[in-house]
Amino acid sequence: MGSGQVTSSVPSGPSDFQGKHVTVAGLGVSGVPAAKVLHARGAIVTVVNDGDDARAREQAAELEALGITVRLGDGATLPEGTELIVTAPGWQPDKPLFRAAGQAGVPVWGDVELAWRLRGPDAAPWLAVTGTNGKTTTVQMLASILRAAGLRTAAVGNIGVSLLDAVLGEEQYDVLAVELSSYQLHWAPSLRAHSAAVLNLAPDHLDWHGSMEAYARDKGRIYEGNKVACVYNVADKATEDLVREADVEEGCRAVGFTLGTPGPSELGVVEGILVDRAFVADRQKNAQELAEVSDVDPPAPHNIANALAAAALARAFGVPARAVRDGLRAFRPDAHRIAHVADIDGVAYVDDSKATNTHAAEASLAAYEPIVWIAGGLAKGATFDELVAKSAKRLRGAVLIGADRALIRDALARHAPEVPVVDLDRTDTEAMLQAVTEAKRLAQPGDTVLLAPACASMDMFTNYNQRGDAFAAAVRELDA
Template sequence: MTSGLTCVAGLGVSGTAAARVLAGRGERVVVLEAVEGDRQRAAAAELARLGVEVRFGASAPPEGTTRLVTTGWAPHHPLVAAALDRGVEVVGEVELAWRLRPGQAAPWLALTGTNGKTTAVRMLTSILAAAGHRALAVGNVGVPVVEAVGGPYDVLAVELSSFQLHWSSTLAPQAAAVLNVAPDHLDWHGSLEAYAAAKARVFERAGTVVYNADDEIAAKLAEPHAGRKTVGFTLQVPRAGQLGVVEDLLVDRAFCPDPVHAAEELATLADVRPFAPHNVANALAAAALARAHGVPARAVRQGLLDFVPDPHRMEFVERVGEVDYVNDSKATNPHAAAAALAAYPSIVWIAGGRLKGADVEDLVRRAAPRLRGAVLLGADRARIAEAMARHAPNVPVVDVAGQDTGVMDRVVTEAAALASPGDTVLLAPAAASLDMFDGYPARGEAFARAVHELGRRG
């Protein structure tokens, strides 16, 4: 328990959890929240019963604050900047959870990456459960780590964002993986180099370092740790010390008894659902982390078979007129969209939203041979249209203007008009959704409703 006052930034899920746990330990806690809505007032009332004060509208930590707990706020946020200027220690909710672990705490298997984190961490949890372990997916996946560290678990599967890692300094997971690194959240970090450096923090004290050998940046982040146990994963035939693919098999040449001369079969490509190259990579990363925890090969396959993908991730919606409609609304940046576009041979692409400063030139250039048409929506659709004109000038493009709730109905109707039998109409926006929707799930649900309505019309 610390002396002095702990200030928690925000009444979100993680901030409320941190305040609750700290109050339960007898610490003095104040929460600062900018928005005073019904949800925030209800959370404040709950915390007040625990002795936690909530201050609305405050822009600086109270006098006497010795520690600020942030749930992912950027260093340039006025509240965080004020704390740093005053010499207040700033830690993330994940770092706080690590420091509050009880004796004999469950080990952490941690992973990060630009894309695929939630799928990989849920695959990992399913594999651990198949091996008989009491496991829980926590962190950026939705369950605050600070609430789980004292729970009845054998192992925690921890999904970490770059924001969470930026404010973490002492994490020492049993094993840690970087799935991939591509430009994202540059408005928060300031540069790709700073973003990658935040991702690299997951490796600093990890017992086993797991990295994507096919991703140039992820592989480079692992290089300084070569003196430790390092394990690569690849979609190619693996070398000794790697997991990879041989014909239609996922195999292990890192944790098997004789990695130099032999490989151990883990699963088949057919066991990975939904099947796509990037999901095979997710499965290999999850398998490597599980194997670092001692999970047997048979549990890897069973865990992948038991895994149920989350919605809005390459989710098949319906077949209408011999055309498949697929919802990958979670593809909120170009790197994620590229993975989805690589999974289908003939595509009518639905894209657009808020690009957050990301470049789409390479995405469009690589996808161009697969595109049969494109329908664009959202705030930055003109930038995608310009890239289409440069790299796919013969592909028809439909621009759908407007911010109203009926936009997605018009988008799907236009996409259907461009599609031929055998095509896939793919919602992979390459952009954030908040310019038009409450989040990527709302965008995906709007797409699915429009597709089902199209199917009813025949």
């Protein structure tokens, strides 16, 4: 691929785009701003886009009014004279456009790479986070901690706030908390963060990357050139392996986080206290108390791990312990992430609609017991045997919805045959009320009814937000 190639004609700084022929691959939330930014810097911009729908035509008209060429319905052909491609992160590396670019020696960047190259000389350093699950929560926690330390910061990147906006906007930052997806990292060859964390690794987006090895390799790019700390998950050896393989600056340290008692150069938990044995004097003997487990909302195990990773990155940036505590206390999670909806007749109802894959659902299921589990949707090629085998002892019952629910039903039959299962043969939006009603029937006082679907939502809902909203509405109707 051409993503790692850099030729002498490729811009290396904010003012080097004048007269360069740049092709922007894809419209949407990243392509349109990238095209505008490049055009404003004197580049000769052509936008190519696979789709030719009403939204694409509207965006094309906006760009053409500025003098930018747009080709709709033709995302495969490399425009003549192209010296650089800037791609939307979701475009797969095996697309014909990129094969042609590789053959022509044309480099390919993503919007993250473009933002990195456009930073000014006094740009804020980046504290970067990736992983299969927990990225958004960790970045938001990190930003909250940094703010508690009095630093000017923002949570940006894959979280929905454009890095281009953060880098080029008028607001001045001391440091940025940056969420990066595997797609974004694939197209960011020169990114060099101050410090970075890989929270976990589990099979995801393998259709895009081609293999688990390629997926992990792209995640591991986040460690390249780190200056102070490479933060990894002690419980997930694959993340530590990525640290070992990374080429970092002299003096950069590997810092682990664990839900157990931390060793030297680790953050962990001791008797309900989050403690730091990495960023202290004489870490062989000393530890610094950071916060209590009860300061983390919610205090589920995987969320404690998120908090420890955020704390490690903040401490790598020199943030004092008190700010870690204050930042975690101030943090409130986004909707649909292990969100407590209600208690009805002694049963807790929890919405973790964001658990759209098996790894996320496993973490969610590990936070409660006994559980009546509401699951199902689009499996995206996933299998459920390992998830069910690990979680079986926690299950009071299961209610299955969605297009691929049979895959979960069969895994339950193999690994938890004693668990009662209600298989709802429905994929309409109103099925959620029936699912919650059935879950209430199965639950006993002290149980948790947990929506942790382990699947995507688009078979029944617009997105996981709508699915979570439907669950919460159904719970409220039960309690009416």
